[in-house]
Amino acid sequence: MCGIVGYIGERDTKNILLDGLRKLEYRGYDSAGIAVMNVDGVHVFKEKGRIAALDDHVDHKVAATMGIGHTRWATHGEPTHYNAHPHQSVSERFTLVHNGVIENYEKLKREYLVDAQLQSDTDTEVVVQLIETFVQKGSAVEEAFRHTLSLLHGSYAIALIDNQDSNTIYVGKNKSPLLVGLGNGFNVIASDAMAMIKETDQFVELMDEEIVIVRRDSYVIKNLEGNIQVRAPYTAELDASDIEKGTYPHYMLKEVDEQPAVMRKIIMEYQNEDGDIKLDSSIREAISESDRLYIIACGTSYHAGLVGKQMLEKIAEVPTEVHIASEFSYNMPLLSKNPLFIFISQSGETADSRSVLVHIKKLGHRSLTLTNVGGSTLSREADHTLLLHAGPEIAVASTKAYTAQIAVLSLLAVDTAKAKGITLGFDPIQELSLAAQAMEVLVDQKDIMENIARDYLAVTRNCFFIGRGVDYYVCLEAALKLKEISYIQAEGFAGGELKHGTIALIEEGTPVIAIATQAHVNGSIRSNLKEVASRGAHTCIISMDGLNDASDQIVLPEVHEYLTPLVSVVPMQLLAYYAALHRGCDVDKPRNLAKSVTVE
Template sequence: MCGIVGYIGHENAKEILLQGLEKLEYRGYDSSGIYLLNETGQGELFKEKGRIATLQSLIPTAASGTNGIGHTRWATHGKPSRENAHPHQSTNKRFTIVHNGVIENFSQLKQMYLSDGTFASTTDTEVIVQLLAKFVADGQDTKTAFKRVLSILKGSYALAMIDTATPELLYVAKNKSPLLIGVGKDFHVVASDAMAMIHVTDQFVELMDQEMVILQAEEMLIENQTGEVVERAAYTALLDATDIEKGTYPHYMLKEIDEQPAVLRKIVQHYQDAHGNLAVDQEIVAQMLQADRIYIVACGTSSHAGWVGKQLLETLTHIPVEVHLSSEFGYNPPLLTEKPFFIFLSQSGETADSRQVLVQVKEWGYPTLTITNVQGSTLSREADYTMLLHAGPEIAVASTKAYTAQIAVLAVLAEVVGKSKGLPLTVDMQHELGIVANGMEMMIDDKEKIEQLASEFLAVSRNAFYIGRGLDYYASMEAALKLKEISYIQTEGFAAGELKHGTIALIEEGTPVIGMITQENVAGHTRGNIQEVASRGGHVMVIAMDGLNEAGDDFILPKTHPLLTTLNAMIPAQLLSYYASLHRGNDVDKPRNLAKSVTVE
């Protein structure tokens, strides 16, 4: 969470920083701020609770500086407020800092070194900057003091720091939280994500954990924990600035829903060999063929995609699969088999919970694959293998096309491994994903019907349920997450057969219950569960696949291969969430209390 930007050069940093923060607002929007320092060491601090637009309105046109840092916050320590907004300053105003991450031992450091200090906030971040000021006051130079502070911090951090005594320098450090250095002609920039600074440069240098950087307009010095100088070449960020704009769409979420058919076609096109057959890195396939069990590790939407992936992989490869939440696995790992293979699913590739599992798994010596949307991300860089989603930047907090892409990539992987294992080909995935893409386009063109259903079923309700069996249960979990996170309707996804084991007690007159029916072998059972709900006053909506539909069903999905129905079923679910949120006057792209990239545990 949280987004960091920085600039040092010869131009005015103000607009560069503000534009960068706008691109990073998906990472947090509780508060924001920037600090500008001119060449004579005169600094100006602007910060405020709320969105970037609020901050912009406070900054005078004449504000300027050739050295600057900025931050958009998702609150961890301390409530959203101006006092807790970044940047934070030392009491003497000499040092100013922005921080992404969590300092686990900030209370102990505060007691040990700063018991007599005065604090303006309740954040862990302010402890960092006050420690720096103390060590400098004790006689250390800024670089030495900064390195000393870094050596005693426990937890995660991405830091950018300015010292008014050296306006020509910008200090940077990283541990566990993502941070990049952008390289331009006579300037450097700092960013949590390349998209924040793609408008000024496409050349970026990755930072590794426990590295410190000192930037000047024309120079960059990277040192590791032991003080050794590190040389690292820049890479070209393959981002188009137009990819991260809404264009004519009112919201990113709607744009990203509409992009899903194209994403599926792009995945199929990318994962092909010279003969037009689906293909995957043969080293990945070889490792999976040796595995006696596959462990999928993920969070949130990615974990729901993992459950669908489990069905695909077990059906097409005959290898047992387990799905685990990253936050649970890290501290309560299961008993592993002798030859496990790990798959990490993450849209951003920076998910902190998943990364700490990846670190453990690598220490155990097991092979790892990351499936992510972001090339060069931490999970991609540190895993043995990577498969990219090729979905393009996803800006809306509620994930849509990344979920679709994860399932599609897992489907491709399952077919290729199954064929390599000599199993009979039961589904032509390339052909079937094309059918799915066509069906998605048909449903996307029928938005008015879905908006009408959202108005009829979800306009005023406080609670709702999705129910289904098999893959429809997995789809129900994701559909419920989409609805709850942006509409704030308390929604749960349940296995339909479990209703009578307790959950049906929650059904009241008018409670919306959305039943999903795409699996022929359990369609009749789910119909029975829907009748049980209706007889107790539930306001029932039925989403059924063509061929399994009955008179009175509310929305008919195009016919799809049974293993891939979740992809089509998610289009109306995503749009129902979108319109429910829109009709309730919520911020669709930036729901309360949430951020896009979860970079802290």
Template sequence: MCGIVGVVGKQQTKEILIQGLEKLEYRGYDSAGIFVTSPEGENYLVKSVGRIDNLKKKLTKEVSGTIGIGHTRWATHGKPTEENAHPHTSRDGRFMLVHNGVIENFEELKAMYLEDVPLKGETDTEVLVQIISVFVAKHGLDTLEAFRKIVRETKGSYALALIDTNERETIYVAKNKSPLLVGVGDDFNVICSDAMAMISQTNQFVELMDGEIVLVSKDKIIIEDQAQQRIERDSFTVEMSENDLGKGTYPYYMLKEIDEQPAVMRNLIQQYSDAQSRLTVEEDILKAVTECDRIYIVACGTSWHAGWIGKKLLEKYVNIPTEVHLSSEFGYNMPLLAKKPFFIFLSQSGETADSRQVLVKLNEMKLPSLVITNAKGSTLSREATYTMLLHAGPEIAVASTKAYTAQIAVLAILAKVCGETQAATKVQAQTFDLVHELGLVATAMESLIDEKDQVEKLAEDYLKETRNAFYIGRGQDYYVSMEAALKLKEISYIQAEGFAAGELKHGTIALIEEGTPVISMITDTATHAHTRGNIKEVESRGAHTCVMAMEGFERPQDQLILPKVHEDLTPLISVIPAQLLAYFATLQRGYDVDKPRNLAKSVTVE
């Protein structure tokens, strides 16, 4: 949510800021703005509501300079208006500020320092920039002292970037809980919420820690801790290219990312295999997992759904009880923990605020944790005990596709390799050749992706006009049904739910009306006949049923046949047509597939 970019020392500042903001569109936003200033003292502040294209239309040739900041805003305090859009300006026009996050004590700060200062908008961010101005004008502090003071007094999550127009050579930066990086260039430097925003300028980035004050100029980066002690920190290399971030010939990122899933499966085999094609996991991770007495998977949204698949894999192959919890609930309603718990965090971005607040508490309790993420060097990755990477490449579309299947595959790899070290599950784990089976999954994915025309027709038949839709299944099919419904609701705005098929008669069947679409998944040996009975139940109430069944369980009237794969890996393929159904239903309704309303790719505030 929200995105920050900044540049100091480049002639093309305006263009770099706009390009950076466009790379951050995936985070979700409802307004955008930039501030650019030149060495000659010309200042340009341009803001707009809506898409970045609206902002670009307002930029004139005169807007130029060598230092600037930009922002995409997700409305929290105040409606999405130009007055509430960032950057925010102090009353005297001297200071410009952008901010990600939520300031919890802004009302108290406002009452303490701004009693006689009128505000233009309704945001917590404007309060901060006005207070900085007060600190300088009335309290006699210089800009750095004023910035330090406001950071000390601010409570909440934030990433801040400040420009003093009397200096025009420095961007003042600080963060707490919200991600922010400094990019290192040749006689220039940049700041950004995500490395992908500035990967066209540099692949060298410096990570920032909570509570630090950072001064970024064109030829140096000064980092100081809360005691004002200088800190030296090396940069790290981000292995990403401009080509990774482009759509290529695809009309939407989501379709590109759906199509990339077979390649992701094959890449994971390579990344987690040794020279003898045996799957490997770091010894420290194996030891930590196999020595615990209970595993807790903590995640949100799509990652939470992947966690349920992981629970079955871990319990089956590692023989350790596993629980799955929502991050937003776990941190504030922590259950009674086992004596030797181990925590697995699932997060595509590695910046999920709900998950981080849990991790902070676990670190205080000195409990071990593993984060499975797509983002090397992300906050969760840095702060967890261990990390396993998804190696899925950048995922730009808000609706997650390849990260979901990558999470399941990595959990399968972890479960398989851990199981081989456990006496209780060693024989079972060794008889399951996961490298071979994931290769078959990749091929099955490709065959389903090639059925786009058929899935598009199903979407038109079942979903184009409906207000509601339901997915049903049992076991792992139920877990995938939850994810399938989430995909459909978040981008097509159809009220969709995923239900355990056996629970229909316990209340849910009351929602079935004449013509209600009910999409059924059937891949499970033990329960496929039971699910067929549930399909008959909803059909007798007038449901418009669509059946996706795996080879071996199919019947002539079924709408889609899924290629046969190992029973533990069926979620990796049954989700593919569900992703495509959501994609085509959204197109048919005329909505933006990649940028659904009210949603953000990276949720960086609780």
């Protein structure tokens, strides 16, 4: 949620900032703004709504070689022009952008800013007013900046400019992601390397409670006590061309289509020369020494974790629990004696998951992160990392990251089983390759999916998905996909639970979509579907080849039973996409949502 960019160098900064903000649109936002500085002072442009509205508002005649920008997702105060960033101090000397949540901002207002005339409802404005207050009392700017940050409780990524200093951007970070990018004669800042990958691929990581003094030709990292920290840059492995939609109308459709290629990329990355799975031996050792695995995740990643639990327990015979990160943080269960925590996050910046990671590290427990972003916070701070290799995922509704998570979890389960001497009876690489082929078949059936979406979902107000076993887990993901981009009230249920209350919601024409990929419950789920059909439901069944009836609407190519979620979810993704399309929704940027949830 929210995004920050900044530039200091020799080129005109306006378009660099606007382009960077466009790359951060995936994070979710409801207003945007930039502040640029030249010899005439600081010029602030901000607007409610999309980057396009901001671009129209910017005076492109103003030339400047230094500036900061921001996309805001409202947490304190409504999404209005006044609450949009950047915010300025009363005298307009200081201009600031901020991601995160300042938990004690009301207390700071009472203690330090009783007489200040605040212009917004945000916690952010308190920060910039505090800095000015301390400078007016005699502190140097850097000292005031560090002192202010030391008073803040919560999360922040902050960039500050001073209209009396045309050669410095002050940067600070705690819990919220922020990077400094290095160039030849210029430097940049960004919440995500993707925002500035066109400018540079050299980035410096920032740790919590650090500041950076960023100038055109240098950067200095310090902690809040003022002690210099030395850290070398790393190379961001992103291809700017991967971020573009190309000929696709939406990123989501592009990313659905990319899933077979992602499966093959995962095979390539995790297969050695002998055709066996190639994982770091330290990960294998960490799992073998643990007595229970705890998967921690949110949303779509949580649903992938549920599938992963089934694989780890049934293939590798390792006891596994799956927990919602935001619940685990405040309601930790009784842990086993020697746990290993597995964090699943597309962005690697999920605040709820990081809160758990920080806590379990204090307890001395080991951790593994599955993420799509190398160098992300969860990756850096965990003991081990497995990358998803899915490439940039821009659409808010996750598709290829979900299937990549399941694929990598399947390889982790197989590798663990082999280390324990368990005989598998199947070739995991071959089966994953066959699943990729099946996914390819399904993404080419868009006309079928669109027709079903039009028939079942174009005008309905609700929809139910039912399945048993691992199909139930996919139903949870199917419901999430549909509700988040089409705004249809959708729920996923275990088929056997219908008669325990849910069936009361079935009325004439209610869409009920069932998944049937498991032989041992095929008859049961079909019986559940008949129960709702007899009460007027508009039923649809998605079945596996070999388990199908002639009347089934979608028949999936047969794959190994452990990998059925990789193929059964593809029609669900496409049904959600076409439902949103036919209902006139913004597919890639659904309302109220963000791609990277960086606040708890």
